[in-house]
Amino acid sequence: xxxxxxxxxxxxxxxxxxxxxxxxxxxxxxxxxxxxxxxxxxxxxxxxxxxxxxxxxxxxxxxxxxxxxxxxxxxxxxxxxxxxxxxxxxxxxxxxxxxxxxxxxxxxxxxxxxxxxxxxxxxxxxxxxxxxxxxxxxxxxxxxxxxxxxxxxxxxxxxxxxxxxxxxxxxxxxxxxxxxxxxxxxxxxxxxxxxxxxxxxxxxxxxxxxxxxxxxxxxxxxxxxxxxxxxxxxxxxxxxxxxxx
Amino acid sequence: xxxxxxxxxxxxxxxxxxxxxxxxxxxxxxxxxxxxxxxxxxxxxxxxxxxxxxxxxxxxxxxxxxxxxxxxxxxxxxxxxxxxxxxxxxxxxxxxxxxxxxxxxxxxxxxxxxxxxxxxxxxxxxxxxxxxxxxxxxxxxxxxxxxxxxxxxxxxxxxxxxxxxxxxxxxxxxxxxxxxxxxxxxxxxxxxxxxxxxxxxxxxxxxxxxxxxxxxxxxxxxxxxxxxxxxxxxxxxxxxxxxxxxxxxxxxxxxxxxxxxxxxxxxxxxxxxxxxxxxxxxxxxxxxxxxxxxxxxxxxxxxxxxxxxxxxxxxxxxxxxxxxxxxxxxxxxxxxxxxxxxxxxxxxxxxxxxxxxxxxxxxxxxxxxxxxxxxxxxxxxxxxxxxxxxxxxxxxxxxxxxxxxxxxxxxxxxxxxxxxxxxxxxxxxxxxxxxxxxxxxxxxxxxxxxxxxxxxxxxxxxxxxx
Numbered sequence: 215x216x217x218x219x220x221x222x223x224x225x226x227x228x229x230x231x232x233x234x235x236x237x238x239x240x241x242x243x244x245x246x247x248x249x250x251x252x253x254x255x256x257x258x259x260x261x262x263x264x265x266x267x268x269x270x271x272x273x274x275x276x277x278x279x280x281x282x283x284x285x286x287x288x289x290x291x292x293x294x295x296x297x298x299x300x301x302x303x304x305x306x307x308x309x310x311x312x313x314x315x316x317x318x319x320x321x322x323x324x325x326x327x328x329x330x331x332x333x334x335x336x337x338x339x340x341x342x343x344x345x346x347x348x349x350x351x352x353x354x355x356x357x358x359x360x361x362x363x364x365x366x367x368x369x370x371x372x373x374x375x376x377x378x379x380x381x382x383x384x385x386x387x388x389x390x391x392x393x394x395x396x397x398x399x400x401x402x403x404x405x406x407x408x409x410x411x412x413x414x415x416x417x418x419x420x421x422x423x424x425x426x427x428x429x430x431x432x433x434x435x436x437x438x439x440x441x442x443x444x445x446x447x448x449x450x451x452x453x454x455x456x457x458x459x
Numbered sequence: 460x461x462x463x464x465x466x467x468x469x470x471x472x473x474x475x476x477x478x479x480x481x482x483x484x485x486x487x488x489x490x491x492x493x494x495x496x497x498x499x500x501x502x503x504x505x506x507x508x509x510x511x512x513x514x515x516x517x518x519x520x521x522x523x524x525x526x527x528x529x530x531x532x533x534x535x536x537x538x539x540x541x542x543x544x545x546x547x548x549x550x551x552x553x554x555x556x557x558x559x560x561x562x563x564x565x566x567x568x569x570x571x572x573x574x575x576x577x578x579x580x581x582x583x584x585x586x587x588x589x590x591x592x593x594x595x596x597x598x599x600x601x602x603x604x605x606x607x608x609x610x611x612x613x614x615x616x617x618x619x620x621x622x623x624x625x626x627x628x629x630x631x632x633x634x635x636x637x638x639x640x641x642x643x644x645x646x647x648x649x650x651x652x653x654x655x656x657x658x659x660x661x662x663x664x665x666x667x668x669x670x671x672x673x674x675x676x677x678x679x680x681x682x683x684x685x686x687x688x689x690x691x692x693x694x695x696x697x698x699x700x701x702x703x704x705x706x707x708x709x710x711x712x713x714x715x716x717x718x719x720x721x722x723x724x725x726x727x728x729x730x731x732x733x734x735x736x737x738x739x740x741x742x743x744x745x746x747x748x749x750x751x752x753x754x755x756x757x758x759x760x761x762x763x764x765x766x767x768x769x770x771x772x773x774x775x776x777x778x779x780x781x782x783x784x785x786x787x788x789x790x791x792x793x794x795x796x797x798x799x800x801x802x803x804x805x806x807x808x809x810x811x812x813x814x815x816x817x818x819x820x821x822x823x824x825x826x827x828x829x830x831x832x833x834x835x836x837x838x839x840x841x842x843x844x845x846x847x848x849x850x851x852x853x854x855x856x857x858x859x860x861x862x863x864x865x866x867x868x869x870x871x872x873x874x875x876x877x878x879x880x881x882x883x884x885x886x887x888x889x890x891x892x893x894x895x896x897x898x899x900x901x902x903x904x905x906x907x908x909x910x911x912x913x914x915x916x917x918x919x920x921x922x923x924x925x
Binding site: 406409 | 468469472473476482486786787790791
């Protein structure tokens with residue numbers, strides 16, 4: 215029987231960057247996996263959770279838990295941020311010992327961020343992609359410090375033929391997005407973005423690659439307004455685009 | 460007279476952002492501290508720094524698990540040493556107690572060492588109102604006092620100022636007399652030293668905080684890099700120490716862990732220059748030391764915080780590492796936060812003490828001394844300004860589908876085809892529920908609900924920060 219995984223498409227993939235979801239599916243199918251996508255747009259509940267609105271977050275999570283429980287494949291998340299929420303916080307939204315907490319715990323146990331799954335679980339490195347250009351990798355906060363995924367995306371990027379990885383100053387610092395923080399604290403968020411862009415500009419990459427679309431959306435906005443040619447790419451899309459047709 | 464600062468974080472942050480040199484100053488200074496902390500951690504054996512953090516966490520949690528018992532042990536030991544122990548429920552009571560102690564001894568001037576808890580209770584204002592002159596003797600605090608500012612960092616009060624700004628202030632006020640100090644740091648230090656020495660010699664009382672209180676000893680530990688704290692609690696005939704009730708550590712052997720952790724986390728030092736361990740009230744037998752010693756134990760919201768979800772913040776040792784790591788702090792500085800305690804730890808502690816609303820934490824801030832879950836705690840602390848946006852989002856996202864007319868996936872994902880659309884085991888029946896028009900408006904939701912209880916000793920985060 216074919217190995218089956220469930221892909222958590224995340225709000226941003228679903229609403230703004232479907233190519234990332236398609237890219238993830240393409241990568242996984244090439245490795246012989248059958249990919250299921252839950253039929254409903256699902257949110258991990260993080261926007262309300264981060265705002266301290268736990269009850270609202272619970273309402274969102276309840277729907278998500280119902281939709282995702284009952285599968286037994288790995289739940290693949292193309293986002294460190296949503297992944298961290300599902301892995302570490304979802305189970306604690308519900309009363310200890312409740313059925314919902316148990317279901318959330320089952321889901322949590324299945325969660326893998328995409329690059330983590332490809333590298334740690336499948337033992338992959340070279341996926342067969344080739345892209346020529348310089349790449350600056352942005353290690354997003356919740357991916358690297360929440361999920362502890364630091365080396366896996368770099369391993370995948372290093373294996374891409376034609377890619378030169380660039381390091382830059384304060385590489386692991388926040389881009390300033392922070393979800394709704396970028397709306398409620400726009401000036402501050404923008405100032406942090408400028409700092410990130412200042413450090414990126416010093417190395418002038420062709421691509422900025424990350425595993426979190428929130429950061430990339432924020433950076434993309436900054437690049438566009440400043441007339442930069444640098445492209446932003448989610449790792450899944452970047453790798454998929456580099457695959458032979 | 461400067462205008463009262465805006466009560467809104469975003470307004471104060473906007474003002475801070477308008478000061479172009481501020482963020483540069485902060486980034487330089489905090490960057491240096493971060494590098495030093497990383498080097499200090501790396502200088503230990505592999506994993507030893509993390510082990511130290513976990514031991515400190517466990518020791519603090521054991522104290523918080525029986526705070527009342529530890530406090531009583533501390534009180535009994537301190538009294539046996541000869542100190543007078545006072546309990547203050549809130550800031551007002553603490554000010555009144557300290558004022559009473561000083562007035563009974565006819566104190567006109569008191570030298571102070573750096574203490575965030577005296578900032579919290581606004582002790583200086585209270586003393587000045589009673590005709591007692593407090594003199595801050597930590598160099599940074601001294602400058603802050605001269606400027607009439609609150610400290611903007613919990614270990615480096617004037618991290619937001621350049622040495623040029625300090626030199627300008629000293630020249631304006633004539634600190635150190637002639638010749639006027641240049642902006643050479645050692646010249647500035649010397650000027651302050653000359654000024655402060657006079658105060659040390661004439662003050663009738665010394666007021667300090669405490670970094671740690673050793674429960675079974677009735678002892679206090681105060682660390683400083685300038686030696687001023689030791690002066691404050693040894694030279695004047697009267698010593699008053701004021702500390703939050705969370706400052707307890709169980710015993711001397713755990714204190715050694717905390718001293719190593721605090722110095723490395725705060726400044727990257729292996730040990731702070733002066734680690735002053737004192738047993739208030741104990742007679743050294745040689746006529747040295749204060750004749751009268753008082754310890755004021757302050758609650759001011761801490762027992763309430765202990766009973767709350769955010770109890771873990773009481774294990775914070777105030778090293779400031781989370782401020783140094785926080786990109787928000789670096790961009791706007793400590794004065795933007797509006798409470799006594801700025802930055803990530805302050806975003807949990809200050810609202811917990813009833814000082815103000817919480818602010819956002821960025822993920823990078825998870826770097827306090829004992830391994831605390833600041834990021835998670837922050838979310839337990841309640842709502843943010845601008846929160847009205849979220850109920851709408853929650854109402855939308857909590858619906859099984861965003862209204863009947865909407866395709867279940869964005870057009871791009873339609874390319875996946877039905878083949879890949881797995882059935883949702885539990886949710887199929889509810890799929891078509893309409894929700895447009897039923898969207899909860901802000902105000903319709905009950906937002907006073909409290910989150911459910913949290914264990915005091917949850918496992919540390921699975922991904923330890925490096």
